[in-house]
Amino acid sequence: MKLHSFFRSGTSHRTRIVLNLKGLAYDAVYVSLAKNEHHQASFKTLNPQGFVPVLETGSDTLLQSPAIIEWLEEQYPEPALLPADAIGREKVRAIAAMVGCDIHPLNNKRVLEYLRQNLQLDDAQINAWCSKWIQDGFSALEQILVADQQRDKFCYGNQPTIADAYLIPQVVSAQRFNVDLSAYPQINEIYQHCMTLSAFQKAAPEQQADAR
Ligand SMILES: N[C@@H](CCC(=O)N[C@@H](CS)C(=O)NCC(=O)O)C(=O)O
Structure with missing residues (x-):
């Protein structure tokens, strides 16, 4: 491949x-x-x-x-990177969609270029734009993670799922835009844990x- x-x-x-x-x-x-x-x-x-x-x-x-x-x-x-049960799969896909549909697209190169070139925003304004959407998404996600009593070290359950594959790159991007991750202790903990695994390190x- x-x-x-x-x-x-x-x-x-x-x-x-x-x-x-x-x-x-x-x-x-x-x-x-x-x-x-x-x-x-x-x-x-x-x-x-x-x-x-x-x-x-x-x-x-x-x-x-x-x-x-x-x-x-x-x-x-x-x-398997999706849970065996339909509700588990829905929950994992929901987290993936929060990142993939509602956060990441707003911070994409083409969007930022449009803000800079067509709307004449400066670096500080663009950074504020990126942080806003990451913070909104992470605040909601943090609440979902806190409420999940079954959760262990990953976004869902005790094995990595597709949700972790979406979340970790978004955390890296949050760091780039200087988002204060201490406001999201569960997300931060998942990030720290995933980064002990070679699949995440190599990626x-x-x-x-x-x-x-
Ligand atoms: N929905 C697409 C989005 C792909 C996408 O936006 N990729 C970005 C990099 S993360 C890209 O190629 N951006 C080029 C640009 O914005 O000009 C996917 O998930 O594959």
Whole structure:
């Protein structure tokens, strides 16, 4: 498999975590968002949206990290990254959606470029924009995590799930935007715990060859 990715991209990062948790080998193809390589025609042939990640399986080109992650889960069911019961799966997918649908898209490069170039916001205003959506999402998520009596060291239960794969990159991004993580002790604890696992360590942005 070939993963087209960028080290700092949260959607690439979550996909790397899932690949690593499942013990799947892949070749990384680096697409520099910093150099706007995602706008190149050759990349847009692969993904007309011009977004990373893209996963080439050998027979298919897979787009959209949620769909790629669900495909990996179906194709490589062990270890399972979704709970066995329907309510558990709903809860894990809900956390993933809080990050994937309600936080991450608002902090994306293209959104920030629009704020900077079209709406003339400065760095401080853009930082405030990013922090706001991360804080709103993390405040709600923190309450959900506190209320879950069954929870152990991860977002759900005592095994890593897709929810953790979404959350950890968002924590990394929160750090970049100087969000004070001490306001979210459960999220911080999950982050600290996940980062003791090699699947998460290996997926970290600074470990990627294109970060150097
Ligand atoms: N919904 C898509 C979003 C993909 C996405 O936005 N990727 C970002 C990197 S995290 C990207 O390629 N951004 C390029 C840009 O915003 O110009 C997914 O989850 O795969």
